[in-house]
Amino acid sequence: MQTGLYEGAWREYSRRTRANELGLSLLAILIALISLKPIPALAALLPIGCLFVLMMTLRSERMFHCPRCRTSWNGSILAVAPSQPQCQHCGLAKWEGFSRASLLRHRRLVASMRLGSALVLGASGALNLLSNQTLGWPDLALAAGYFTLAVFGPDGWWQAKEALARAPTT
Numbered sequence: 001m002q003t004g005l006y007e008g009a010w011r012e013y014s015r016r017t018r019a020n021e022l023g024l025s026l027l028a029i030l031i032a033l034i035s036l037k038p039i040p041a042l043a044a045l046l047p048i049g050c051l052f053v054l055m056m057t058l059r060s061e062r063m064f065h066c067p068r069c070r071t072s073w074n075g076s077i078l079a080v081a082p083s084q085p086q087c088q089h090c091g092l093a094k095w096e097g098f099s100r101a102s103l104l105r106h107r108r109l110v111a112s113m114r115l116g117s118a119l120v121l122g123a124s125g126a127l128n129l130l131s132n133q134t135l136g137w138p139d140l141a142l143a144a145g146y147f148t149l150a151v152f153g154p155d156g157w158w159q160a161k162e163a164l165a166r167a168p169t170t
Contacts, residue, residue, distance in 0.1 A: 009067035114150035
């Protein structure tokens with residue numbers, strides 16, 4: 001495995017992933033703010049914002065092509081399985097040929113955004129429960145979802161741990 005062989009492709013994937021995570025983090029903050037003081041006009045726009053960010057994330061994941069064979073990473077342009085650990089066509093392992101330093105930087109940024117979102121939503125949910133508002137439980141459920149995403153989701157802690165084990169130490 002040669003360091004830097006697919007560096008450009010993984011760097012682009014990392015950039016898109018971070019942009020998606022930033023959108024999800026901003027959405028988490030917006031959800032937390034709306035749930036603390038519900039404003040009907042903003043609450044009506046929230047599902048549209050959620051749908052937009054979800055569509056952009058799924059589009060980004062579906063459009064990712066394997067750096068080696070140039071086909072869809074997930075086996076089909078219609079498949080949505082971003083957490084695949086290897087290309088479904090040629091077997092290239094995710095992050096293979098990406099430098100260890102770049103992978104560590106990517107992992108830290110993605111994990112901090114996901115965990116930050118989980119903390120914001122968890123704090124919002126706890127405050128809502130303490131003040132007897134009905135939006136506390138949905139916020140806590142979303143916080144649990146963000147935390148699960150940070151650990152087991154695409155490029156989450158579990159996958160990054162496996163990728164770091166394969167990454168060259170130089």
